[in-house]
Amino acid sequence: MDHATAFAAVPETVREFGFFIDGTWRDTAGRDTLLRSSPGYGRDVSRVTLCTRADLDEAVAAARAAFKRRVWSGIGGAERAAVLLRVARAIRARVEELAFWETLETGKPISQSRAEINDAAGHFEYCAGQAQSLSGETFNNHGDDMFGVVTREPVGVVGLINPWNFPFIVLAERLPYILASGNSVVVKPSEMTSATTLMCADILKESGLPDGVYNVVTGTGPEVGQAIAEHRDIDMVSFTGSTRTGEAVLKASAANFKKASLELGGKNPQIVFADADLEDAADGVAFGLCFNAGQCCVSGSRLVVEESVAERFKALVVEKLSKVKLGDCLDPETQLGAIVSEQHCDKILGYVDLGRQEGADVVCGGERVSVSGGRFVAPTLLAGVRNDMRVAREEIFGPVLCLMTFRTVEEALEIANDSPYGLAASIWTKDIDKALRVMRGVQAGRTWVNTTIAGGPGQPLGGFKQSGIGREGGRMGVEEYTEVKSVHIAIGKRTPWVK
Incomplete structure (x- = not known):
């Protein structure tokens, strides 16, 4: 069977998926699973693991350990850029496979899936440049005795909760921005459309992303999604979905006052x-x-x-x-x-x-x-x-x-x-x-x-009012996943306060 024929018809067998933690695949191993029937064909095409909160804890621990080891957060922007560019090339090389599974699980037309996969590669390419240009500010206006510096640092461990309607492009509108700024991430895709997010794990690993930086825990929103929003060792949560669920995520994130970025509903x-x-x-x-x-x-x-x-x-x-x-x-x-x-x-x-x-x-x-x-x-x-x-x-x-x-x-x-x-x-x-x-x-x-639903990775996206908070995409999308540190550096001998 040639490459084109392999992705031209609904497969005869169901594809089984485990989950991905610390650079290794984990088997279902007795956990509950969800069988996905393709919306466009009414035939079963994939089966994903319904992970538990214990699985999430393990994924968060792996992400935290990778962040502390500074295997990604501590390297230079040029090194991160090289990995992101390899990811983009790998996505383009596998566009037919990724688009095929995106269509099977979501029900969208194959032409749209192909366009979205190619656009996703563009986000990784764009963020390769952002990884090298992320910078802070200096303040040389404090006089001879003081110098000011503002730095941007990765926020730490990001919990990423993605929707069922755009599994791969929504991932790409966030993940490379999270990575460009040096963070580690735990992703929960929708249990209905998890395939391409899981397939991305192999792409990232083969492209040189260190183990533990990208982790995928599949499962339901009430079980895994809620646990991500509440988790005290996750520093920031990014959620895309309905306004009602976004409200619940925001409330749960207050458990440790984590940062939150939410893209929610619209009536446009x-x-x-x-x-x-x-x-x-x-x-x-x-x-x-x-x-x-x-x-x-x-x-x-x-x-x-x-x-x-x-x-x-x-x-x-x-x-x-x-x-x-x-x-x-x-x-x-x-x-x-x-x-x-x-x-x-x-x-x-x-x-x-x-x-x-x-x-x-x-x-x-x-x-x-x-x-x-x-x-x-x-x-x-x-x-x-x-x-x-x-x-x-x-x-x-x-x-x-x-x-x-x-x-x-x-x-x-x-x-x-x-x-x-x-x-x-x-x-x-x-x-x-x-x-x-x-x-x-x-x-x-x-x-x-004079157009609609158009644009590329350079401009930010997000909503007013009940459509969300924060901005993804563009330079702002990278900055969204950083913490700002303001530093004042004294120069020379201190003028005594106690004399």
């Missing part, structure tokens, strides 16, 4: 003005809705359109959505993937029914589609939505779009900002003054103008 507006390129905007709205089947924290799920073009724009969006290719997740032409679980599928369709009850019109979609034995939801547009409806305020996390209208710039901003969330927003207009005005006024940590 797509603001479309009459002077926009409506064809481009409709295409962007369709992409923003269907990307990862709407199971995306920055999904553009609220469509806020200027009233004078609302009907025309609604027709353009419906036309775009009718052409979205839904089907076999391993087909490169497929654009809309599967829904992660039966429970989540029911939740999405329940919101569609709720929208009807609240008075919204289902313009298109709103039903389940069966393809290749998997579970899919057709892209759905709800019109006649008011911003006080639950479907407009709560995160549906599926391909369901809520249409509202406005007449003025002020009203557009009022609707966009009338939300407990502030994660992302997209603005569509060809008027640069208007674009800048709305960009400044919208409450969103990531804002796009």
Whole structure:
């Protein structure tokens, strides 16, 4: 079987995974396991270990020992950079394998998985540069008797809790930044989509990362995730997921006042003005809705359109959505993937029914589609939505779009900002003054103008309000995982206080 054929079809046997501590693989050894059925095919593809708190304690101890030995925290930025670059090359060399397993476990289209794996390699390449440029400050303004220095030091042991919807790219938006600044890490991927995070362990080890610096403990959120947030020997926790769970993580992290970085939920507006390129905007709205089947924290799920073009724009969006290719997740032409679980599928369709009850019109979609034995939801547009409806305020996390209208710039901003969330927003207009005005006024940590869900590793990401705290990515993403130390150095003989 050649390389291409090996990753072209659902495997006949289930792949078994242990967990990874201190540079070695650990067997399941009598622990409970979770069998993962592929959302796109309805067939079992992987089995992961459900680790215990004792396993987490062992992983944290290994990470702490590695940090104290300074095998990573104590080496130079150029040495860290060399390892991160080797990791990037190894990821690119294994892109087909990693993308294949990402698609099997998440249900996203293979084309999206490939793009995400390649983007992940880009984060490691970017952080190789950051590892060498991380610096502090000097203060030569204290006079002849004093010199000031500000240093940035690795925070220590980081607990990283990642979601099921973007296992590898979310890992890459955090892990290389954690490593660039010299920390050790214990990762808990979602129990539903653990494969690529575990596969990354071999890549890191083969690339020269010292044992104990990267550890993976698989398991459930209530068992392992909660234990990470509470653990007194973890110095910082990074969590990506729902706002409700993020609140619990933040409360638990107070056990030892650990630092926390949280990227949480969103109910993100797509603001479309009459002077926009409506064809481009409709295409962007369709992409923003269907990307990862709407199971995306920055999904553009609220469509806020200027009233004078609302009907025309609604027709353009419906036309775009009718052409979205839904089907076999391993087909490169497929654009809309599967829904992660039966429970989540029911939740999405329940919101569609709720929208009807609240008075919204289902313009298109709103039903389940069966393809290749998997579970899919057709892209759905709800019109006649008011911003006080639950479907407009709560995160549906599926391909369901809520249409509202406005007449003025002020009203557009009022609707966009009338939300407990502030994660992302997209603005569509060809008027640069208007674009800048709305960009400044919208409450969103990531804002796009005439595009959506775009960008690279150089800029930070994070949210306002209940969409999180802290920033990942970019230079700020490296600094997020450091502690700042302010040093004052006396020069010469001290002037006596006691005479």
